[in-house]
Structures are given as structure tokens and as C-alpha cells.
Amino acid sequence: MSRMTYAQASAAALRFEMQRDATVWALGEDLGRGGVFGQYRGLQQEFGAKRIVDTPISEAAIMGAAVGAAMMGTRPVVEMRFSDFALCAIDELVNQAAKARYMFGGQTRVPLVAREPVGMWRASAAQHSQSLEAWYTHIPGLVVVMPSTPSDNRGLLAAAIRADDPVVYLEHKDLWGVEGEVPDGDYVVPIGEAAVRREGSDVTLLSWSRTVAECELAAASLAERGIAAEVIDLRTLWPWDRETVYASVRKTGRVLITHEAVQVGGFGAELAADLSETQFGVLKAPVTRLGAPRAPIAYSPPLESAVKVQADAIAARAAALLS
Amino acid sequence: MSRMTYAQASAAALRFEMQRDATVWALGEDLGRGGVFGQYRGLQQEFGAKRIVDTPISEAAIMGAAVGAAMMGTRPVVEMRFSDFALCAIDELVNQAAKARYMFGGQTRVPLVAREPVGMWRASAAQHSQSLEAWYTHIPGLVVVMPSTPSDNRGLLAAAIRADDPVVYLEHKDLWGVEGEVPDGDYVVPIGEAAVRREGSDVTLLSWSRTVAECELAAASLAERGIAAEVIDLRTLWPWDRETVYASVRKTGRVLITHEAVQVGGFGAELAADLSETQFGVLKAPVTRLGAPRAPIAYSPPLESAVKVQADAIAARAAALLS
């Protein structure tokens, strides 16, 4: 175990994978200076400019080249800098990477990882704050991962790099500096397994990414009011861990799904729809969602906060499910 | 009233709006020869090449230029040819068009219409068959419209062109040739109003676009079995007509939501989540969805059919809700 930040944990994972497998490489803007969030710090010095590649501002080419390079048997780790800019490379990800294996009848695989930092962070405003994970869950061929802790960022990035299909890997910008204990050596967190962050029997708080911490705070405050909330960190959005989630819902009979993304059409809708249908008989209250309003994200801090899903609102909503 | 196809109805709408308002114009590839589906036939002859603009294969520029032109007070109608190619212009639609009004604090509007033909049609395979309406419903600032009949294509396209915000206007390729009676003159179908296509009290079949016709077939076959299905054509996905849908669900207590898009993360998830929550007390059965499996769309006809949501499956699912 070593203590490190979420950003450092991702660098440790990439470093380990690059040492382990010579076909792993990374490409993106400013990587040679450590990347905009320092998550590539030291790697170009260690692996050289051919494996940690500084690219032009050409998001379509970064992703498109990764598709070609992946089809040729390498494992590119694509850095999109802000997930918002990944919209400049959506054709390459959705029409090419996600479909190549299928379209060509299984002749090829596209083992790339698209790292796309998401979320609100320091008043970055409408074009630098989005969380569009729901889009990727809707696209056949894509795996969608959203780590919320340093150790998961180590273990899940390793798993993503080893996966043989394209993985959309969404780190949260507000988590880069979060510290935690991270296993050393060969450490992999399997894709598709949720983590129960806190056990409880009254209500399930289902979330991922930065909002998990808000759920943990909410659960603590609910505990003071005598409500035992179970907090589940989904970690992988597709394929998601039905077993763990269903077991929790069968126990609590109440679910609040929360996420930072816009609520309308968010991945919470998929989960709510699924749980409302499959757990119809066991639900003691309607499955409830709490996401952002359907508005772009403003720059001004009080306006930005107004659309952020926070512990108080989560606790209030959860409590309402029991009243 | 005139009898015309869905494609002709859209041309009639555009023609009427272009006669009515000199700031309306259209841009896209091959429009001067009528567009790939004939939906612009005759318009360049009538309005000239400056208002029906033949463009290069530059989807990003088509959409991006429309954003700039809309901010300058014109009303561009963007033709994306296949909604799949609109992925080459997603930054322009989602980061620019959808956010400009908000980001600039209300200083501007972006009254563009993005026409993006969707859906499976004649073995077009994975890159020419997608239905990604759910994506757009998730983006604040966008209106999302999906007409299913010739007369709606006349009236809704008119409404979309007159709207002051960006409208994603998704016609279904398999409907181009469908004929129907279409009102003449100044005809507008308000955005945000669903249509009850068939009344019934046992189960609500909620759908849009091409799948509405499948629901109508399913309803007819259910009627033979003594089940009275109500068929609702949502027509506008955002903002959707809660009043009409809620009223139907309150009446039937059972809902099957069907769409051609992939079920996971489809707009059906949003509707199911909303209905499961808001109608919790009145539901006699779980809200159920029927969409495509999470797989790309294959070329070979039997494989393509296998992922198509069709009347038989709809009827079977609906019947199961009553058993």
C-alpha cells in the first residue's frame, strides 16, 4: 500500500501496464509535461516520446489514430483532456471504435482506453464541466468506467488497459487531488463490479464518481436521524453490477439514484427504469433520481453550485422515501 | 388537404417557411439535386443556390456555420443526411448551438433546425442506421422532435423552423415514402404535444417515429384478443407531453414504452423512470420497455430484423402486462 492521489494512482497504473506490456502507449496533448492535471507526470521521461506521445490539438486524430493503432495490435490510452473535447472525436469513438469488431464480423478488436475527465471543477463553465456518461452506455461496443477513489483509479485503469474492447474511462476532475491508500504491484479491479461503500438496511443510495462522496456524507447525516443508508459505488456503468445492486434493493426496498450529470436522460434513468421493472414487487417506495437540472453549467460559483448534487439534497430526498 | 409522402410533406413545410420568411435557408450535401431522399426536390430551382445551399462534405462546417448564421439572425435548416454523420458535428451542436444562449447570458439565440434522418432502412448497417435521440434529450438547450406521419412532418418542421432555439429534428428514413393527407396553407403542429393515435383503457403503448406504426399494428392484434391498447405518439421527445401521457397511464395503469433505439440508455429509460416514480400509486404492472438489444446493427437482413422492434413482440409484451 502507498498513499497517493487519484491522479498519481492513474499514473502508477499506466506506468505498471507500460512496463508489463510494450504495446501499451498513450497519446494526447501536453502529455510530455505531465498532462493538464499532472496525471502523466514523469512518464515521458521514463518511456520516451514514442510511447507517451505529445499530439497536436487534433482530437479527431487522437481518437481516430488510436482506433487504427488498436486494430494493429497495440493498446493506446487516449487522453481527451476534458470530456467535453471528446465531442470533437465522437465519430471516431462511436462509429469506428465501438463498431469495428462487430461490423467486420469479429475480424478485429479495438483495445483502446479513452480517458475523458468529466465534471464540474473550479468554475469551468458550460464547455468544460459536462458528465456525458449516459451517452456511452447507450452505445453497443463500449465499456464505461467511472472510478471514485485512488485505489479504484489504479485498479480499474489497469483493467481498462487490459480489456480487449474500447473502454470509455471517465475520471472526475474534482477527484484528482483526493488521497488514499493504493495497493502496490499488480493490482486490478475487475470491470463490472460495484462496491458497497457503507452498509445499511433502510435505503440504497446508488451513485458513482464524485457523487459517491456526497452519498457517504448524506448517509452519515441520515444515520444521525436513525436512517441506515447503504451506499453503492457503481464504478462500472456498463456492464453494471446487477447482482450487488439487486441484492441491496431487495434488502432496503428503497432506492435513490444520484449523479452529477443532467437528470433527464442520465444513466440514472436506465437504472431507475430497470429497478422499477425488475424489483417492482419489493419496492416500498418509488425509485427516485436526483441529478442536475436540464440546464448548462454556469460559471458563477453560486449558479454552478445550484446545479450540483450535494449531500444535503441527497439526505433530504432519501429521508423523504421513508416518510 | 393534399395527399403526399412524408418526404414531400417536409419539402412543403420548408417551401412554405422559405416563402414566409426570407431568413430561412437550408444547407447540406447534394441539396441542389433534391437531397439524398428527395426531401428537397425542386427547392433550389425555386429559391436559388444561395438559399438552398450545396455544401462540401464538411459536417462540422455545415453545423458550425449554421450556428454562426443563426446567431446573426437567420434561420438555417441543417441537413445531416444520416443522423450517424451528425456525429461529425456534435461539438458544434452540443457545445456550441445548445449552449450559446445560456453561456452568453441570453445575449443571443440559435434558431437552427438540425435535420438528421434516423433509423434502420434497407440494410444500411452499423454506420447508417442509428437512432440516437436519447443523446439529444440529455443536452440542455436542445429541443427534440420525431415526426411519424406526413402531416406531422409538415406541421412539426414548420414549428421547428419557427422555434427560437436549436431543434434536433429526426425524420425516419423508413417513413420517407409513407403517404397521407396533409393540410394545406399555414399549418403548424405545436412542439411538445403528443398525439393519441388510438384510444384504449387496458394498456398504454407509448412510442414515437417509425415504431408508432408497429404499436398500431400491435394494438389491432391485441384488440382481437380483447385487450384495448391506447397508442400514444410522443412526437416531441423534449419537452415531452406529460399531461397526455400521465392521463393515459392514470387510465390504463399499464405502460409499455417501445422504440427502435437501443434500449439501454434510450429515451424510454427516462420515460419509464419518470412514470415509475410519478405514477407509482396507479401502476398495476411495472412500466416495461422494449427497445433494441445493445448491439450494433448488422447488414444481413435476418440479423437486422432480429434487432428491430416489431408489432408481434410489442403485442406479446403488452399482453404479458395484463396476465
Next chain:
Amino acid sequence: MNQTNLNVTRLSSQLHSMYRVRAFEQRAVEALQSGDVPGPLHPSIGQEACAVAIVGSVERDDILLSTHRGHGHTLVKGADPEAMMRELLGKAGGCCGGKGGSMHIADFDVGMLGANGVVGANLLIAAGAAHALDLLGESRIVLNIFGDGAINRGPFLEALNWAQIYKLPVLFVCEDNRFAATTRSATTTAGDGPVARAEALGIPAEQADGNDLLALEETAARLVGEVRGGQGPRLLHAVTYRLTGHTAADAAPYRDAAEVDAKWRDDPIARTRTLLGGAGVSEAELDSLAARADAEMSAALTAARAAGYPPVSEAFSDVQDLDAAMTAPGGSSV
């Protein structure tokens, strides 16, 4: 071209190859008309010299990325015509198992990494394939063919810039058939075209007559040599003409019959045939090349027609490893 220098054997084999491409396209169009091809078809009739001269100038283990109009390229790269025809008909045994169709034809065994349904997308994939070859220290190269319409999409700039800054082994080929669907690409293309654009990026580039098999081959071979020699990317602009419609369903009423007639007189097959005739090859021998090609492609079509469709379960395979269980009909639902 001094006819005494003609390598008659080689040129005959190239003419045969052109006939194979044409016969394949003709059979495919026939199959479309008979209702056997369910999806769109973009024939390359009139552009066979490009396929034969350019694709013929790389090795079987080199990599090819092509377009929606890629049957000829795929065939010359070495793919089996019957597997291709099965693919066009959506049948089992198609080179993509019937899942891709004409627009996604591919045969990875012969280095053909796919046609593409998105104009311009293949340039980026090609740059990336070349990037991987460079990273892996391989000596193979990438051949990337795209149309005159593709040079106005952003990926053209991004891919060429990319290939040049990393000095990647890729030959970009703009196979210019003068049309982008129903639009004359000259009307939507600013400046002097792909050569000027490549040169502005520091990439040596050449234009050639795309219907002159021998000149084209000479140019392509030279550029391939430079790319293989590690000199970085090159661009070739091959000017040809699309003798038929954009798709097999397009009667192309937007151009004069006279224009097309004139272009038929520049048919690369006829030109090559004339060369061989001039070198003393008999009409009968030349006809037999055509006949052999026709027979081969007719047999391919017959076999494809006779083949069955893939099992419906194939609709749900090859999606991704991690959620096979979740890719069932009805999606994630119960």
C-alpha cells in the same frame, strides 16, 4: 509509353485484374437489380486502373484502408471474391460474416482493414495503423485510399498533419472520380486540390492520370518506395472518372450523356487493352482475359446466391466481451 518496353505478361495480368474488378462490380450491380443485394452499393466502374495500379504496388502484408467504394481495392489486395460477394448479399461466409455489407467490406487476412461508411474517417485510422507500425518497428506500410469528396472534411487535415509530424509510413491516395455523390467536387473544393494541400503540410505529393495504368503504377511504385524507405508520408492524386452513378441505384441525371460518353472513350480498361493490342496480343487472347474474369465473378455470385443467411444468433455476437449476457434481445431488460 514506348510499346517495345511493355512487359506483356505483366500487363496482361494487370488487364485481367482490371477485368476482375469490373466483372465483380457488374455482377454486384446485377445482384442488386435482382434484389439479392439488400443494401447500398457503390460501384467503381471506370476506376479499375486505380485499384490495380495502386493497390498492386503494395505487398500482401501491407495495410489497406479504403472507402465505401472499395470492392476493387479489396479484390486487388487479395480478398476472395466469393467471400466478398457473400458479404454483399449478407450471407454466411461473407468476409465479415454478413454483418458489414459493401460499405464495411474488410479482409484482415490480406491486410484490408476495412471500407468505411463515414467519408474521411479512414484517413485517421490509416494514420493510426501507420503509427502502430512505427511504434512496433515494423517495415510494413499503410495504403489509404479516399475520394475527392473526403478532402474537405477535417480528418484530411488532421490525418496528414499527424502523419507528417511523426513521419509515418503511409501513402495517402485521393482517388478523384470528379464526384462526391451527385455533386461535382470541384464546386465545393477551394484551391488546387489534394496535392497543394499536402504540400502545404510539407508532404511530397504528385498527381497522375488515374486511367493510365502504367503511368499510375510507375508513380505509385515510386511513392510506395519512398514511404517504405522511411521518408514519411506521401500523397498521390489519381484523377479518374466515375462512369456510373454514385450508387447502383443512381441514374446520375445530373450530368450529360455526352460527358459520360466522352469519358467512356477514356475507359482505363479499353486503354490498357489498346496497349496490349498494339504490342501484338490478339483480340482472342484479350477477350479470354475478360471471359475468365467474368466466369470467376459469375461463379462467385452463383455461390453467394446459393449460400444461406447467417444464423440470427450472429446479430448478438462480436459486440464486446464484457457483457455478452446483457446483449440479449430486449436489451438489459428482464
Next chain:
Amino acid sequence: MNQTNLNVTRLSSQLHSMYRVRAFEQRAVEALQSGDVPGPLHPSIGQEACAVAIVGSVERDDILLSTHRGHGHTLVKGADPEAMMRELLGKAGGCCGGKGGSMHIADFDVGMLGANGVVGANLLIAAGAAHALDLLGESRIVLNIFGDGAINRGPFLEALNWAQIYKLPVLFVCEDNRFAATTRSATTTAGDGPVARAEALGIPAEQADGNDLLALEETAARLVGEVRGGQGPRLLHAVTYRLTGHTAADAAPYRDAAEVDAKWRDDPIARTRTLLGGAGVSEAELDSLAARADAEMSAALTAARAAGYPPVSEAFSDVQDLDAAMTAPGGSSV
């Protein structure tokens, strides 16, 4: 430049304008350091001649589209510095009501249609704005400024090709400060740069010293005249240098102090000051220009600091007309 030809009054006013831009940036950086600017800030220190000479060469009712590094352009176009400063601080009365911040600064009243957070996106919007002017038969023109990093994104190609085929009234300006964030753009840019790329598209283009106010103005004015005259698009490549970090938080350790020191000796403000000094303007007069600018921008910052934040309800306004009721906290939910 023959100093006897200097228009001292005009040049003094231009120097004042440069001082205003610099003072605005310095106050903004100060405000960031004091914690008053919540978001990212990209100062244009060292690039003031571009703002003053180029933006100064269009009219107030012409249209401007700029980048994330757009304070100087916006100010010269005529925006109110206090409204701009309020915007940077996210305060009520900001030119975007506090909703945009530095990266989305805009003032439609002075034809400034926005900075942009997506590198390269503004070129397409600019082409479209010019397209609308053409369609509406107006004589105004569009000025579009972007960085050296933007020329490697697809929109550069698509926008220039577009503007040229429709002969649109737009002046494209590559304000080349040698860096794209922490990367020297020369290392990721193939070929000879924006002039060569524009010329390959048939667009007349010129390079100029971006720190030489008078030469730059002369070139910009000429190109603006050609654009206004209906001759179609033009491109100007202004070569300058980013004297500070990419953002106000970037210490730019990736470049030598010596390099930066040398560039400070090319500071466009110092150069212009020298010209005026040579023409007999006293140090005291020159200092007073700087002092006036400092005072104005300090006042703007003081006012912005004193201003309140917009009401929280503003988070939910200006989204779209049709679903105001649905844009409530909690989204679509009950």
C-alpha cells in the same frame, strides 16, 4: 518606419489601448491570485499589438469571434471593462451575466460574438456569421481570431474551404504566440504554417510581425479592405509570443528564462513606446497613458469586487423557451 510620418496622436491612442489591454490582464491575474476569479484565465500579455492593430482595423458593427484568450480583442472591440471584469469574477452585471466567465466572454452590442472554450470551433461559427452577412446582403465583415494551436484541428480546413468556395467576407487571423498550452506548436505543426495552408485553399494570406504595431496595422487594414471589397476571405498570420504562462496558474517551467527574457525585449508595448519617444513624446506623457489605463482597470476590478453575485435563479434561465417549466432543480423529476 520613417518616424517623420508617424501620426503621433493616433499612435499614442493605440499605445494607450495596448496599456488598457495589459492593465486589464494584470488586474485579472491579480484577481485570480486573490481568489476572486473562480475559473481559468488565459492572459494575452505580450500579444497586445495584435488586439489593437487587428481588432482596431474593423468597425464597431463588424463581427468578431475570438478564443479563450480573448480579453484584449473584446476590450478593443469596445466592450466595457467593468462588465468584462464582473464576468471574470462571476458577478451580476458581467457581460454574460456571470454565466460565461473568461472563456465565454462576449458582448453582442459591440459585435463580439464570443470567445470559445473549444479550440477551433470559432472558425466555423465565424464562417457561418459571414455566410449570414452574405445572404442578408450586408456590407459588414467578420474578423476571426484563433491561435497557432487551432490550425491543426479539422475546423481550420473546413472553415477556410467553406469561406473560399462561397467567397465570404471573413478575415481569418492566426495569432501565433508560439505555444499551444505547454506545447511548442512548431513541434506539432507540419509544413510552413497557416499562410501555406490558406494559400493551398486559394486564399490570399500574409504573415506579419505581431509585435510591430504599425506594420501589423498596415497589413490588417489592407486585408480588411480586400475582404470588405467583396474579394472573399483572407488570412493573416501574426507572429507574436506569449510572455506569461498558458493560464494565470501556469509558471511555464517548460521554457528557459533566457528565452522569455529575450522576448520581453521584443515586448510590443515597449517597442511602440520607443517609437513615440523617438518622435518626441515625453516619458511623462507616455507614463500617463499607462497610468490612465491602470486606473481605469483598477477601478473596473474594484467595482467588480464590490458587485454581488447573480441570483441563483439565473442558473435556470436562458436555457430554452420551450421547457422553462422543466428546467427546474431536480430536472424532470417530481
